[in-house]
Amino acid sequence: MQKKWLVGTMAATMMLAACTTGTSNDAEPGGNDNTNDSDGGDKILIVNNGAEPVSLDPQIAFESVSSAPLNNIMEGLMRLNAEHVPEEATAERYEVSEDGLTYTFYLRENANWSNGDPVTAEDFEYAWKRLVDPETGSPAAFLANLIEGATEFYEGEGTEEDVMVTALDEKTLEVVLNSPQQYFLNLITNPSFFPVHKDTVEEDGSWHQEASTYVGNGPFTLTGWDHNTELRMTRNDHYWDAESVALDGATWLMLEDQNTAYSLYEQGGLHTTTPPADLAEELIASGEVDLYDQAGTYFYRFLTTEEPFQNKKIRQAFAKAVDRETIVESVIRQNQRPAGGFVAYGFPEPSGEDFREVGGDLFAYDVEEAQQLLREGMEEEGYETLPNVTISYSSGPAEHERIAESLQQMYAENLEVDVNLEVVESSVFLDRQRGLEMQMSRSSFIADYADPINFLESFITDSSMNRTAWSNETYDQLIADSKAEADEERRFELLHEAEALVLDEMPFFPLYFYNQPVLQHESVSGIVRHPVGYTELKWADLNE
Known part of the structure; x- marks a missing residue:
C-alpha cells in the first residue's frame, strides 16, 4: 500500500490531540519555550513512544517510556552496537587492571554537550555519585552495587567520598569495583549511567523538564516537548560522531492506545509502531510484522505475607494450574515463548550455550499435581475453605485484562477456585504493588543490562524489585556469591542454583517471554532494537 508520509508532525498532532493521554507522572504542561525547535531537514522519523516520559533525568528515569528517547539524546561511556x-x-x-577491579576510561577530546561545552570526566563522576546519593532517591541506585562504596552510600552507611568513581583529569575517569565482573561494561550502557551537565543541574533543578533547558550529549538534541503529545529531537551537530547520524530528526508521539497508533500508521502519520493485540496474529501471519528478541518476562507475583499465599504449596498450585501455552497461543497471539523460568533467552554462558537452554523448564503445567498441592497446602494451614483471592492488574493494554480473565477461568476449571479480578489505574498500580497492598498482581521485567544476574537479583530480601515480601537466606547468599565470583563458569552455576530455588519457592510465576513485534515502513532502515529494551536511532535512515 502506498502511504503519504506526514513529515511535518503538526498534522499528526492535530489529528490525535483529542485521543492522546498521558501518565500519572506527566510533567507540568505549558511553559514550553520552543525557540530551539527545528522543523528543518527532510528526514524526520516519526515513532510512537506510547506515553509521556516519566523523566528525562538519567538518574531518575528507570522505565521504557523514558529510556527509549533518553538513549538518543544522551550517551554513556559505552553504547550497545548493532550486534x-x-x-x-x-x-x-x-x-x-590485572585483577579486574579498576577500570580507567579515556573520554574523547571531541565529546561535547549539545550547548558546545566539553563532556568531562567530572560530569560522569558527578552523575554516578548522584545516582547513588540517598537525596536523589533514584530507583536505579542498586545498579551501581558493583562500584566500591556505592551500596554503603545509598543505604546511608557511607559517604560520597567512599564511592570509588574519580575524575583523574578532565578526560580520564577511574572506577574501582568490589568484584571483577565482566558484565560491568554491559551494565554501564544503561541510561542510569549517562552523564549530566554538572553546571546545568546545579543551576536549575528542573533542567530536564523542558526542551528549552535540556542539555544532552547524544546523537540527537531535544528541541521540542509538547507534554503528553510529542517529543521532537534533531541531529546534534556537537555530537562526536555526528557524521554517522543520517536522520535530520525524530518525533516521538505519545499514543497509549495501540489501535489509534495503528490507524495513524496506516494513514502515513507514523513510520513504525507496535501492532494492536487484536490484529497482531493476522498481521504477523501476513508477514507485515517483524519480530525482534526482547530480554523480558511477563509474570505474576504472590504476596507471601498474606493468606493464602504464605503457603508454598498453595503458591505452587496456582502456578502449575496455569496453561501458559494457551495464554501465548490463544490470548496474546504474538509468537511469544511460554516461560518455564524467569531468565529470558539471549544470555550466553561461557560455553556459548544459552542460559535458558541450559536451565531448561523449571516448572510445568500439571492440573493433577496442582490439585494435590492445593489440598496439601490447605491441610497444612487448616483451611476448610480457601481464603478469598483477588488478582490485580493495571489498566492500559488490553492484554492485561485478557490474561487476568484467562487465569480466573483456569483456576475455576482446574482448581475449582473462584478468584476476584481487580483493575487498578496504572497511575497508582506500581505504588500499591511496592507498598505490598496486592495479594496477587501482574508484573513485567525488561532487562536493564545483558546478564542473568539482572533478573535474579530482583528477588533478594528487601530489593525494591521484590514486591512479594519473600525472603530466603540461601537465595540471598547465592546471589551474593555470584556477584563475588570471578570465575564465569562457577558464576553461572550459582545463578542456575538461584533460579531453581526461587522457582521452587514460587513467590511469583512466569507466564511468557517478551518479544518485540514491530510494524515498520519499507522506507525505514537502520533502527536497532536491543533485547534489553533500548531503541537506537543513531544509525537509522529514511529513504522515501
Whole structure:
C-alpha cells in the first residue's frame, strides 16, 4: 500500500490531540519555550513512544517510556552496537587492571554537550555519585552495587567520598569495583549511567523538564516537548560522531492506545509502531510484522505475607494450574515463548550455550499435581475453605485484562477456585504493588543490562524489585556469591542454583517471554532494537 508520509508532525498532532493521554507522572504542561525547535531537514522519523516520559533525568528515569528517547539524546561511556555488544562511545578507550577491579576510561577530546561545552570526566563522576546519593532517591541506585562504596552510600552507611568513581583529569575517569565482573561494561550502557551537565543541574533543578533547558550529549538534541503529545529531537551537530547520524530528526508521539497508533500508521502519520493485540496474529501471519528478541518476562507475583499465599504449596498450585501455552497461543497471539523460568533467552554462558537452554523448564503445567498441592497446602494451614483471592492488574493494554480473565477461568476449571479480578489505574498500580497492598498482581521485567544476574537479583530480601515480601537466606547468599565470583563458569552455576530455588519457592510465576513485534515502513532502515529494551536511532535512515 502506498502511504503519504506526514513529515511535518503538526498534522499528526492535530489529528490525535483529542485521543492522546498521558501518565500519572506527566510533567507540568505549558511553559514550553520552543525557540530551539527545528522543523528543518527532510528526514524526520516519526515513532510512537506510547506515553509521556516519566523523566528525562538519567538518574531518575528507570522505565521504557523514558529510556527509549533518553538513549538518543544522551550517551554513556559505552553504547550497545548493532550486534548488542558494548563498544566505546563517549569513552574513546578503556583499560582494566590485572585483577579486574579498576577500570580507567579515556573520554574523547571531541565529546561535547549539545550547548558546545566539553563532556568531562567530572560530569560522569558527578552523575554516578548522584545516582547513588540517598537525596536523589533514584530507583536505579542498586545498579551501581558493583562500584566500591556505592551500596554503603545509598543505604546511608557511607559517604560520597567512599564511592570509588574519580575524575583523574578532565578526560580520564577511574572506577574501582568490589568484584571483577565482566558484565560491568554491559551494565554501564544503561541510561542510569549517562552523564549530566554538572553546571546545568546545579543551576536549575528542573533542567530536564523542558526542551528549552535540556542539555544532552547524544546523537540527537531535544528541541521540542509538547507534554503528553510529542517529543521532537534533531541531529546534534556537537555530537562526536555526528557524521554517522543520517536522520535530520525524530518525533516521538505519545499514543497509549495501540489501535489509534495503528490507524495513524496506516494513514502515513507514523513510520513504525507496535501492532494492536487484536490484529497482531493476522498481521504477523501476513508477514507485515517483524519480530525482534526482547530480554523480558511477563509474570505474576504472590504476596507471601498474606493468606493464602504464605503457603508454598498453595503458591505452587496456582502456578502449575496455569496453561501458559494457551495464554501465548490463544490470548496474546504474538509468537511469544511460554516461560518455564524467569531468565529470558539471549544470555550466553561461557560455553556459548544459552542460559535458558541450559536451565531448561523449571516448572510445568500439571492440573493433577496442582490439585494435590492445593489440598496439601490447605491441610497444612487448616483451611476448610480457601481464603478469598483477588488478582490485580493495571489498566492500559488490553492484554492485561485478557490474561487476568484467562487465569480466573483456569483456576475455576482446574482448581475449582473462584478468584476476584481487580483493575487498578496504572497511575497508582506500581505504588500499591511496592507498598505490598496486592495479594496477587501482574508484573513485567525488561532487562536493564545483558546478564542473568539482572533478573535474579530482583528477588533478594528487601530489593525494591521484590514486591512479594519473600525472603530466603540461601537465595540471598547465592546471589551474593555470584556477584563475588570471578570465575564465569562457577558464576553461572550459582545463578542456575538461584533460579531453581526461587522457582521452587514460587513467590511469583512466569507466564511468557517478551518479544518485540514491530510494524515498520519499507522506507525505514537502520533502527536497532536491543533485547534489553533500548531503541537506537543513531544509525537509522529514511529513504522515501
